[in-house]
Amino acid sequence: MTSTAPSVDPVDLDPVPALVDSYVFHSTLPDDATVSNDANKQGWIMGIDEAGRGPVLGPMVYAAAYCPLVFKPTLEGIGFDDSKALSPEVRQALWDAFKNNTDLCYSSATLSPQAISANMLRRVPVNLNRQAEEATMGLVQAALDRGLNIKECYVDALGPSQQWQDRLSAAFPSISFTVCPKADSIYKIVGAASIVAKVTRDRYIENWVDAEGPAAGDDDEVVRGSGYPSDPKTQAFLRNSIDPVFGYRGIVRFSWATVKVLLEKQAAPCTWADDVTQPSAASYFNADADRGQPKVWRQLGVSSVGEL
Structure with a gap:
């Protein structure tokens, strides 16, 4: 389930409560960003990237950065790149660029650890790729719902690039999509989305407050590491x-x-009822070999009265 938060200043963004399954933040749009605006008529460019796909701890954050096409020359000179290749100080400076350039906007969708796991462990599992696809499409639709004329969208690859590109193009035929690996280091708008995703996820991890309250020993500093299973x-x-x-x-x-x-x-051993061999329903209605009566007859006190 996805809910929408009020527009927020990306510099002042605080982590949302840990039990929120999926939450979308939007930065404010420029004051003149209306459907009839000349820049909007020319169109907007969008980039989408994620952070936190592999870690065993914390949420996965999908982010979209977008700006008018006329802002693209300015965008090229800001210095956006793959967030993983940048220091925390550089990432913070680039995060501030969203406040300093009002034509540069963003949205982010955060999938909580509980939502990720619950979907993956459903009777009919929803794998991580499928959850990522839904988050991506949700970000595109959210921008369109805000009245933005998205003309181009660049997406960091999710599985087979062409297959995912074709699916996005079919879902949003008015947008020209480009899906490729390492898009965050190739296209500046995807690099901008990478910064939003990475900084947002890092703030979640650094400021995580467990809804169940402090655990034993939490008086000491909790060291969780990077969150990756190999750490x-x-x-x-x-x-x-x-x-x-x-x-x-x-x-x-x-x-x-x-x-x-x-x-x-x-952990303590746990046996689920479904794991224990249960008698079939048919066995209650079949005659018992020893007593000659179905088990259901005995339980209900039913007996034969002979032939009619």
């Missing part, structure tokens, strides 16, 4: 914070293989 600090956090009955708190993606293994090793 020794993250591995230590997972080992030390497991509850033998309840497992983990909300920041952990419990559908990740890393967590499943730790739960099997360190």
Whole structure:
């Protein structure tokens, strides 16, 4: 479920509560960004990227950056790039560019760890790719709903590039889509989206407040590491914070293989009713070999009165 927050200044953006499944933030639009505006008639350019796809901790954030096509020359000179290749200080300076350039706007959709895991563990699973696709399409639709004339959209690759590009083009035929790997380092508008996604996710992790309240030992500084399963600090956090009955708190993606293994090793054994062999329904209506009567007859006190 996706809800929409009021427009916010990206510099003053605070993390939303940890139990929000999916939340969309929008920056304010320029005062003259109307459907009849000349810049809007010429069209807008959009870029979409994500942060937090692989970590076992925290949310996954999808972000879209967009601006009028006439702003593109200015955009090229700001210095946007793949956020992973930049220092935190540079990322913060580029984040500030959204406040300093009113024609540069953004939206971000945050998928909580609970939403990610619950979807992946459904009876009919919704894998991470599918959840990412829904987030991407939601960001595009949100921009259109705001009255923006999106002409071009560049997206960092999600699976087979051409297949995903064709799906987006079919869903939004008025937009020219380009989907390719490393789009955040090729197209500045995708680099801008990469900054929004990365900084937003980092703020979630740094300021995470568990809705269940502090855990035992939280008086000490909690070291979670980068959140990636290969990080020794993250591995230590997972080992030390497991509850033998309840497992983990909300920041952990419990559908990740890393967590499943730790739960099997360190948590109390749990047997689900569905895992126990149950007699079939037909067995209640079939005659018992020893007594010659169906089990349902005995339970209901039914007996034969002979032939009519």
